Amino acid sequence: MNIAQCQLCGQQKKLLRHSHVIPKFMEKSIKDDLHRMKLKKNIEDPRPGIYIQKGFTVRDILCATCDNHILGRLEKYLSEFIDSPDYQNTIVKRSRRIIPGTLPSHRFNVDYTKFKLGILSIVWRAHLSNHYFHKEIDLGSFADILKDMILNQSAGDKNFFRISIFALTTDMEALKIVMQPFPVEVADFKYLLFLISGAMYFIETKYNPENTLFKTHLKEDGTLIIPVLNMELSKVFINAIFKREDGFELLLRI
Numbered sequence: 596m597n598i599a600q601c602q603l604c605g606q607q608k609k610l611l612r613h614s615h616v617i618p619k620f621m622e623k624s625i626k627d628d629l630h631r632m633k634l635k636k637n638i639e640d641p642r643p644g645i646y647i648q649k650g651f652t653v654r655d656i657l658c659a660t661c662d663n664h665i666l667g668r669l670e671k672y673l674s675e676f677i678d679s680p681d682y683q684n685t686i687v688k689r690s691r692r693i694i695p696g697t698l699p700s701h702r703f704n705v706d707y708t709k710f711k712l713g714i715l716s717i718v719w720r721a722h723l724s725n726h727y728f729h730k731e732i733d734l735g736s737f738a739d740i741l742k743d744m745i746l747n748q749s750a751g752d753k754n755f756f757r758i759s760i761f762a763l764t765t766d767m768e769a770l771k772i773v774m775q776p777f778p779v780e781v782a783d784f785k786y787l788l789f790l791i792s793g794a795m796y797f798i799e800t801k802y803n804p805e806n807t808l809f810k811t812h813l814k815e816d817g818t819l820i821i822p823v824l825n826m827e828l829s830k831v832f833i834n835a836i837f838k839r840e841d842g843f844e845l846l847l848r849i
């Protein structure tokens with residue numbers, strides 16, 4: 596039994612051996628009937644990849660209360676949103692038939708605090724993970740701020756860690772990929788990019804009102820607008836990010 600300090604509540608408690616970084620429900624579309632996924636070093640790697648059955652976890656960071664009640668509640672909220680017919684029908688199904696040259700978007704109403712903290716709790720766990728897959732996510736001094744926000748169920752300032760989501764549509768199985776998350780720093784724009792099952796999550800780490808990626812960010816009143824990139828745009832985007840010299844690790848459908 597491992598008694599140590601829980602990274603969220605700070606109490607000395609028995610810690611769970613494993614906590615998922617990306618909630619299981621977000622990996623559902625990637626798993627086959629035998630719950631298997633494939634881990635590849637790089638999209639262009641000709642080798643078949645390694646079969647794995649469990650997404651990446653972080654060891655010994657959370658007590659059961661924090662994992663089940665605090666993070667569990669946020670995950671439940673996210674899963675209700677992502678599994679809802681509204682999201683599945685508008686984003687996942689209909690978006691495959693987008694007319695080239697258009698950039699439609701869908702408007703949702705969400706609980707601002709739960710949604711924001713749900714996404715940020717994934718980012719926070721990726722920061723704590725020692726796994727190679729999450730090696731580029733380092734929140735530095737923001738980690739403690741995020742921890743306090745999650746613990747106190749507070750969404751923080753509206754301009755702090757803004758979140759924007761874009762949906763991808765492609766025949767390249769992009770809807771069935773989890774990509775190694777990474778930070779982007781271009782001029783004065785700083786954000787993290789997580790690609791999970793066809794949705795790109797942009798998380799701003801330095802507020803910049805000029806950053807057009809955050810035009811449709813999640814608003815305090817719960818408005819969430821998700822632009823959907825058509826097939827051509829999705830391919831351009833995917834090809835651009837996959838071109839990185841050392842590549843990205845990916846979880847794919849077998």
Ligand SMILES: [Zn+2]
Pocket residue numbers: 601602603604605606608657658659660661662
């Ligand atoms: Zn705890």
